Amino acid sequence: MRFFIFIVLMLGITGIARAQMSDAQVIEAVKEAQAQGKSQDEIVVMLAEKGVTKEQVMRIKENYEKQGSNQGGLSQGNRERVDTISVGNRDVVLVTEGDQKSIFGRNLFSNKNLTFEPSLNIPTPDNYKLGPGDEVIIDIWGNSETTIRQVISPEGNINVSGIGPIYLNGKQIKEASSYLKNMFSRIYSDLSSENSGTFLKLSLGQIRSIQVNIMGEVVMPGTYTLPSLATVFHALYSAGGVNNVGTLRDIVVYRNGKLLKRVDVYEYIMNGDDSFDITLQDGDLINVGTYQKIISISGNVKRPMRYELKNDEGLSKLLDYAGGFTSSAYKKNLNINRKGDTEHQIFTVFSEEYPSFVLADGDVVTVDPILEKYKNRVSINGAVFRDGNYAINDAIKTVKDLVLVAEGPREDAFLDRAILYREKDDLTREVISVDLGKLLNGEIEDIPLKKNDNLYVPSALALREGYVINIRGEVKSPKEYPYVDNMTLEDAVVQAGGLLESASVVRIDVARRIKSPKSTTEAQEEAQLFTFALKDGLMIDGAKSFLLEPFDEIYVRRSPGYREQRNVQVIGEVLYPGVYAKMSVNDRLSDLIKRAGGVTSKAYVKGARLERRLNQDELLRISSAQKLARFTEGDSISMESLDLGKTYYVGIDLEKALANPGGEADLVLREGDVLYVSNYINTVKISGAVMYPNAVTYQRKMKLRDYVDNAGGYSMNAKKRRAYVLYSNGTLAVRRGWKRPKIEPGCEIIVPMKLERKNRFGLPEILSLTTSTTSIAAMVTAILNNTK
Known part of the structure; x- marks a missing residue:
C-alpha cells in the first residue's frame, strides 16, 4: 500500500528565480503539505512557487529508483518500492512500502535520501544559542564599514580590537546581536543613537559541532559528532534508525540529566507534527527503548502492514494508522488472531467494540471482504435494447417492469418463449418459461422478480441457421454470400460483381436443397435443378425473376464459344x-x-x-x-x-x-x-563418366568411341553400355548392345556412371555428375512424350 506521496512533478515546470530548496527541504515540504490534506495540484503549485525545478525533482526520483538495489547495508529487511504513474501531464512518484511484513515507519531512518541533515544555507535562527566553535560574522556599515569574523573560544569569548573580550557563550542570536551593538557603541558612538548612521548585523559562519549520545535500541548506538543545527531525527538517521526491537513511539531526549522531550515518530508521519523534532545541544542524550506491541493488519485496509502501538491505543487507532477500510471491506466485524499462553485464540470483534477493544503484542487483525453476492440484482439479456444488470426496487418489481426498463424487446425478439433463470434457496437454478408476448399484453399474470433472476429474450434470427447462398463460376467474385428475404437470381449475380465476359448467358444453373421437415421416408433426389438465361444481368424475354432460397447454389457456366488468345x-x-x-x-x-x-x-x-x-x-x-x-x-x-x-x-x-x-x-x-x-553447330560435347569432359569438332567419319577417346576415354566407374546421345533437337538415342547411335553436329554424348554410395567422389566424378543432369532431363522428356 502507499506510504506517502513523495513528490509531484509537473512536466514543463520551470524554476522561479529565488533560492532553491535542498532535496531534504523538498521532501519535508511535500510531506507537510500532504499531512495538511493538500491536493496534488496544490502541491505542484507550492513547489513551483518555492523555486523547485524539474531537474531537481527528476534527480530525487532517480535517487529513489536506485535505492531499490541497495539500502546501504543498514536496513536489508525494510526496503521501499518506488512506483511512477501518470496523472494528466504530470509524473507522480509514489514511495510505497515494499513488504507487508515490515513495520510501518521503520524505514524512515534507513532511507539514504531522507537524511534529515540540517540545511546550512538558511538564515541563522534567532533562537540559535552560540557556543565555543561557532564562527560569528559581524558586519558594520554606514558611516563606518568593517567586517569581523571570529570563532568563539573555548572560554566563550571573541576578542575585538579596541573593545577586548566579548562573552557570547549561551546567548541566542537575537540576544547576542543587541549585546554586540552595545559593546561596539564604545568605538562607534552613533551606533546606538536615535538617528544612527552606522549599522551592525550579526550572522553565523561556520557552525560548531556537538556531541550527542544515542543509546538503546538503535542499529549503531554510540556518541556522534553532529552539526549544531542537527535535530533528533538527524541523530537517529546517523545511528541507522531503530533496530528490530526498538520503538518509534516513545523516543526520550535528556538534557543536563533531565527529561527534555518525548518523541512520537507516528505523530510526525501521520499528522506532520514536527514540534518535537527539536534542535540538539552538546551533551544531549537520546534513548530509544523497546516497543510495547507490534500489531499486524491484513486484508481490506488501505495500508496493510505491521504497526507499533502504545499500550493505551486500541483497535480504532490501528485502523486509523492503516488508512481505514477499503471500499470492499466487510466493516461489521473483523477477526483477531492472538497467541495465548499455550495455544492460539481468535476474537471476533464487532464494530461497536472497535474503540474499546485492547490489542496485545503479536495480534494479527484480518479485515475480510464483503461477499461477492448481490441482494437485489436482476439481469436481462438477449433481444432487448438495453441488456444488463438492474436493481429490484419500487420501479422494478416484476418481469414486465424489467423488460420495460430495458427499453422493451427488439424487433427480432422471439416473444413466444423467453427463459427466466431463477436461483432457488439451495442455490441450485431452475428455468421458468415465459410467453413474453402475452405477458406484455396483459393476457397472462405478471411474474414477481427475485434476487439473481436472469431473463433471456431469444432472437428469432439467432434461432435459425445462418442463411447463405453460394455463387460459383464465371462471375467477378465467386463466393458465399448472406441470404436475405426476396433475394433473386439477378440480385445474387449483381452482388457477385456481375458476369464475366466468358460467362454463358443461356446456361445458369441453380441447385436447391431437398427440404421436407415432416417427411418420414428417405429422399430420392439429391437436389432440385433450375436453369435460366440472363442478358445484362436480367431475365431474358421479360421472364419473372427467380426468388432464391437459403443455401441455393448458383453455377454460372463458361460459354463453349469463348476462346482467349493462346x-x-x-x-x-x-x-x-x-x-x-x-x-x-x-x-x-x-x-x-x-x-x-x-x-x-x-x-x-x-x-x-x-x-x-x-x-x-x-x-x-x-x-x-x-x-x-x-x-x-x-x-x-x-x-x-x-x-x-x-x-x-x-x-x-x-x-x-x-x-x-x-x-x-x-x-x-x-x-x-x-x-x-538455331544456326549450324559443328561441335560434339562429351560429358559424364569420362576422364576429361569437353567438346570437339564434328567429323563425319568419327564414331561414338572416337569422341569418347577424345575425352580421355571412359572413367573407372563408367557404364559403357549405357552411353546415349542427346541431339540438339531434343531427341535421344541410346546405345543398345553393339549398335551405337549416330553422331550428328551439335549433339552431346553422355556416359552415365556407376553409383558407389560408400566411395567418396573425386573431381572428375563430380564434374561428370553435374554434366549428366541434362541427359536425365532429356530422358524425362522422352518418357513424357511416350506416355502421350
Missing part, C-alpha cells in the same frame, strides 16, 4: 521471330514457321528444338514417379534429387515437319511453346 513463340533463324497467337487448336510447327516468314539461310533446321511448359497432369505424373522409385535402377542420379523446373524440351524433327506439313513429325503446338531454330 500464344506460342519462335526464336532464332526465322524471318520474323516473336510471339504468335494460335489460329486454331490444331496449329502445328509448319504453321508457325510459315507465319514467321520461313527459316533463314543460316538455319540449322535439323537442330531445332521445342521448349514446353509442364501442365498440371504432367506435374502430377512426375511427382508420382519421384515418390515410387528412382528413374533408372543403379543410375548415378535419382529423380528425387532433380529439379526439373517448369519446362522441358520436346524432341522434334523440324526438317521432316516442313517437308510433310500435317504429317506425324509436324507436332501440334500447345500454349506457351517456344520453338528455337
Whole structure:
C-alpha cells in the first residue's frame, strides 16, 4: 500500500528565480503539505512557487529508483518500492512500502535520501544559542564599514580590537546581536543613537559541532559528532534508525540529566507534527527503548502492514494508522488472531467494540471482504435494447417492469418463449418459461422478480441457421454470400460483381436443397435443378425473376464459344521471330514457321528444338514417379534429387515437319511453346563418366568411341553400355548392345556412371555428375512424350 506521496512533478515546470530548496527541504515540504490534506495540484503549485525545478525533482526520483538495489547495508529487511504513474501531464512518484511484513515507519531512518541533515544555507535562527566553535560574522556599515569574523573560544569569548573580550557563550542570536551593538557603541558612538548612521548585523559562519549520545535500541548506538543545527531525527538517521526491537513511539531526549522531550515518530508521519523534532545541544542524550506491541493488519485496509502501538491505543487507532477500510471491506466485524499462553485464540470483534477493544503484542487483525453476492440484482439479456444488470426496487418489481426498463424487446425478439433463470434457496437454478408476448399484453399474470433472476429474450434470427447462398463460376467474385428475404437470381449475380465476359448467358444453373421437415421416408433426389438465361444481368424475354432460397447454389457456366488468345513463340533463324497467337487448336510447327516468314539461310533446321511448359497432369505424373522409385535402377542420379523446373524440351524433327506439313513429325503446338531454330553447330560435347569432359569438332567419319577417346576415354566407374546421345533437337538415342547411335553436329554424348554410395567422389566424378543432369532431363522428356 502507499506510504506517502513523495513528490509531484509537473512536466514543463520551470524554476522561479529565488533560492532553491535542498532535496531534504523538498521532501519535508511535500510531506507537510500532504499531512495538511493538500491536493496534488496544490502541491505542484507550492513547489513551483518555492523555486523547485524539474531537474531537481527528476534527480530525487532517480535517487529513489536506485535505492531499490541497495539500502546501504543498514536496513536489508525494510526496503521501499518506488512506483511512477501518470496523472494528466504530470509524473507522480509514489514511495510505497515494499513488504507487508515490515513495520510501518521503520524505514524512515534507513532511507539514504531522507537524511534529515540540517540545511546550512538558511538564515541563522534567532533562537540559535552560540557556543565555543561557532564562527560569528559581524558586519558594520554606514558611516563606518568593517567586517569581523571570529570563532568563539573555548572560554566563550571573541576578542575585538579596541573593545577586548566579548562573552557570547549561551546567548541566542537575537540576544547576542543587541549585546554586540552595545559593546561596539564604545568605538562607534552613533551606533546606538536615535538617528544612527552606522549599522551592525550579526550572522553565523561556520557552525560548531556537538556531541550527542544515542543509546538503546538503535542499529549503531554510540556518541556522534553532529552539526549544531542537527535535530533528533538527524541523530537517529546517523545511528541507522531503530533496530528490530526498538520503538518509534516513545523516543526520550535528556538534557543536563533531565527529561527534555518525548518523541512520537507516528505523530510526525501521520499528522506532520514536527514540534518535537527539536534542535540538539552538546551533551544531549537520546534513548530509544523497546516497543510495547507490534500489531499486524491484513486484508481490506488501505495500508496493510505491521504497526507499533502504545499500550493505551486500541483497535480504532490501528485502523486509523492503516488508512481505514477499503471500499470492499466487510466493516461489521473483523477477526483477531492472538497467541495465548499455550495455544492460539481468535476474537471476533464487532464494530461497536472497535474503540474499546485492547490489542496485545503479536495480534494479527484480518479485515475480510464483503461477499461477492448481490441482494437485489436482476439481469436481462438477449433481444432487448438495453441488456444488463438492474436493481429490484419500487420501479422494478416484476418481469414486465424489467423488460420495460430495458427499453422493451427488439424487433427480432422471439416473444413466444423467453427463459427466466431463477436461483432457488439451495442455490441450485431452475428455468421458468415465459410467453413474453402475452405477458406484455396483459393476457397472462405478471411474474414477481427475485434476487439473481436472469431473463433471456431469444432472437428469432439467432434461432435459425445462418442463411447463405453460394455463387460459383464465371462471375467477378465467386463466393458465399448472406441470404436475405426476396433475394433473386439477378440480385445474387449483381452482388457477385456481375458476369464475366466468358460467362454463358443461356446456361445458369441453380441447385436447391431437398427440404421436407415432416417427411418420414428417405429422399430420392439429391437436389432440385433450375436453369435460366440472363442478358445484362436480367431475365431474358421479360421472364419473372427467380426468388432464391437459403443455401441455393448458383453455377454460372463458361460459354463453349469463348476462346482467349493462346500464344506460342519462335526464336532464332526465322524471318520474323516473336510471339504468335494460335489460329486454331490444331496449329502445328509448319504453321508457325510459315507465319514467321520461313527459316533463314543460316538455319540449322535439323537442330531445332521445342521448349514446353509442364501442365498440371504432367506435374502430377512426375511427382508420382519421384515418390515410387528412382528413374533408372543403379543410375548415378535419382529423380528425387532433380529439379526439373517448369519446362522441358520436346524432341522434334523440324526438317521432316516442313517437308510433310500435317504429317506425324509436324507436332501440334500447345500454349506457351517456344520453338528455337538455331544456326549450324559443328561441335560434339562429351560429358559424364569420362576422364576429361569437353567438346570437339564434328567429323563425319568419327564414331561414338572416337569422341569418347577424345575425352580421355571412359572413367573407372563408367557404364559403357549405357552411353546415349542427346541431339540438339531434343531427341535421344541410346546405345543398345553393339549398335551405337549416330553422331550428328551439335549433339552431346553422355556416359552415365556407376553409383558407389560408400566411395567418396573425386573431381572428375563430380564434374561428370553435374554434366549428366541434362541427359536425365532429356530422358524425362522422352518418357513424357511416350506416355502421350
